[in-house]
Amino acid sequence: MALPAPDPARGARRLLDWFAANARELPWRRTRDPYAILVSEVMLQQTRVDTVVPAFLRWMDRFPDIPSLAKAGQEEVLKAWEGLGYYSRALNLQRAARLILEHHGGQLPREDESLLALPGVGRYTAGAVQSLAFDLPREAIDGNVERVLCRLLDLETPAKDRRSQARFRKHIRGMMAENSPRSVSEALMELGALVCLPRNPRCNGCPFEGDCLARQRGTVLDRPVPGKRMPARAIQAVFGILTDGRRIFLQKRPPEGLMANLWEFPGGKLEEGESPRKALRRELFEELGIRSREEEKVGTLRHSYTRFIVTLHVFLVRVEDASGVPAPGKMTGRPSGWFTPLEARGLPMPAANAKIMSRWVEGLESDAEI
Numbered sequence: 001m002a003l004p005a006p007d008p009a010r011g012a013r014r015l016l017d018w019f020a021a022n023a024r025e026l027p028w029r030r031t032r033d034p035y036a037i038l039v040s041e042v043m044l045q046q047t048r049v050d051t052v053v054p055a056f057l058r059w060m061d062r063f064p065d066i067p068s069l070a071k072a073g074q075e076e077v078l079k080a081w082e083g084l085g086y087y088s089r090a091l092n093l094q095r096a097a098r099l100i101l102e103h104h105g106g107q108l109p110r111e112d113e114s115l116l117a118l119p120g121v122g123r124y125t126a127g128a129v130q131s132l133a134f135d136l137p138r139e140a141i142d143g144n145v146e147r148v149l150c151r152l153l154d155l156e157t158p159a160k161d162r163r164s165q166a167r168f169r170k171h172i173r174g175m176m177a178e179n180s181p182r183s184v185s186e187a188l189m190e191l192g193a194l195v196c197l198p199r200n201p202r203c204n205g206c207p208f209e210g211d212c213l214a215r216q217r218g219t220v221l222d223r224p225v226p227g228k229r230m231p232a233r234a235i236q237a238v239f240g241i242l243t244d245g246r247r248i249f250l251q252k253r254p255p256e257g258l259m260a261n262l263w264e265f266p267g268g269k270l271e272e273g274e275s276p277r278k279a280l281r282r283e284l285f286e287e288l289g290i291r292s293r294e295e296e297k298v299g300t301l302r303h304s305y306t307r308f309i310v311t312l313h314v315f316l317v318r319v320e321d322a323s324g325v326p327a328p329g330k331m332t333g334r335p336s337g338w339f340t341p342l343e344a345r346g347l348p349m350p351a352a353n354a355k356i357m358s359r360w361v362e363g364l365e366s367d368a369e370i
Contacts, residue, residue: 006152006211008174012184015175018207019187022194024049027056029186034108034133035066038096041128042089042120044142046306049193055084066106070097078262078348085351087259092120110134131176131185139172140185141165144192150224151196154213158227233308238280239267239353240295240315241360244322248344248361251287251336263347265356276313284317289327292317298360303352314356 023029026049028040039059043052062080063069069077072094081090096118100108108129109115115126128140141149146159149168157164175184195202203215214220242249242265250263266287270279277295284292295315303310319325322338339347341361349357 003213003216006171006208006213008171009178011152011208011211012175012179014207015187015191016179016183019183019190023186023190024194027053027060032133034110034129036060037133038108038121038125038129039093041125041132042093043084045089045125046086047084051084055081066097066100066108069094070101074261075348079346082348082354083351087262087348087350089120091260095119096121108133110136128185131181135180135182137173137176137181139169140189141168141172142189142192144196145172145188146192147198147224148188148192148196148208151201151214151220152208152212154217154219154223156225159224160227164224230307232304232306235308235310236270236276236313237268237310238270238276238283238313238315239265239356240280240284240292240317241265241298241356242284242317242319242325244319244338247322247338247340249288249319249322249325249336249338250344250347251331252334253350254334259350261348262350262353263344264350264353277315280313280315280317287330288325289330290319290325294318301352301355301359303355310352312352312356314360316360 028036031037040052040056043056043059059080063072063077074091074094077090077094078087081087084090099118100106104114110130110133112126112130115121115129116123121129124140124142127138128142130136130138131140143159146164146168149155149171150159150164153167153171155164155167159165172184172188175188191206191208195206199221201220203209203212203220206212206215209215212220214223249266251266253259253262253264255261266284267280268283268287270276271282274282277297280295281292284290295317297313298316299314301312301314303312325338326336341357344357344361
């Protein structure tokens with residue numbers, strides 16, 4: 001016998017009762033400021049809540065409103081974003097702030113077309129801002145919500161499939177019909193974060209337990225149906241900590257592309273058949289025009305990105321004459337320089353470089369020898 005489809009209105013009442021008793025205290029839930037909600041949603045993309053909370057508080061203290069962000073220097077914005085990764089999100093936020101000042105009188109728009117025209121704002125982020133900040137009946141379908149609804153409706157298609165997305169939208173609109181869209185969106189996200197977990201769902205504490213079709217059919221751990229996923233690619237790379245005894249050398253990444261405009265140690269990927277030491281010597285000569293012969297390997301670390309995993313081989317390279325690095329004609333168009341450890345800590349860096357700083361450079365005073 002076919003099981004009846006879950007009723008959105010009844011499920012919404014149970015969900016909102018559960019949320020009222022179990023909601024976490026998160027700083028972006030204390031405000032209805034559309035700008036603050038936009039910042040939190042952009043930060044939460046592919047980043048854990050416990051990482052975002054202190055970063056959000058620091059950001060809002062430094063850039064409390066759209067004008068302060070729009071007028072800030074790019075390097076200051078990147079430094080404030082440090083530790084969150086995917087730095088294009090920070091740059092898009094600043095571009096959006098400038099467009100909002102220019103075209104919307106400094107007020108975050110609420111209409112679909114205007115929101116989606118802002119840099120870095122896709123369908124999910126627009127829906128989240130519209131429902132959470134403006135209480136408009138728009139769906140905010142993130143990974144947590146997809147998992148909840150794939151199980152509740154026992155969908156046999158992957159979550160990103162257009163048929164699944166259409167079912168999600170229909171069910172959420174049904175839940176919002178008699179309730180605050182803001183509350184429904186927050187509650188669905190929270191249920192996925194706290195109860196409807198990927199591997200160990202806490203079904204006994206779920207407000208949807210009696211209606212969940214996957215629970216009744218024993219398919220909870222089979223939902224969502226996985227979509228196609230490319231395996232992460234393994235990459236070997238090398239970085240050199242160049243030091244004259246008191247300072248370290250850093251260079252700025254290009255203004256376009258991955259981790260644009262961030263400061264990093266010189267180095268790069270190993271070529272086929274290369275050892276880390278040989279790769280370091282080649283990279284230092286190609287980038288800076290120097291020949292290294294006395295480098296000392298200080299360690300190895302692994303750093304994961306969405307599509308690849310990098311093994312970083314880190315070397316300490318002592319330079320007698322810092323004035324000759326880089327050699328004349330090298331580093332054209334890329335800012336670079338020598339910095340004390342204290343100065344370097346004030347520069348925005350990719351996460352892997354920040355790890356190198358903390359393990360092998362951090363803690364040294366500006367007048368200490370490295």
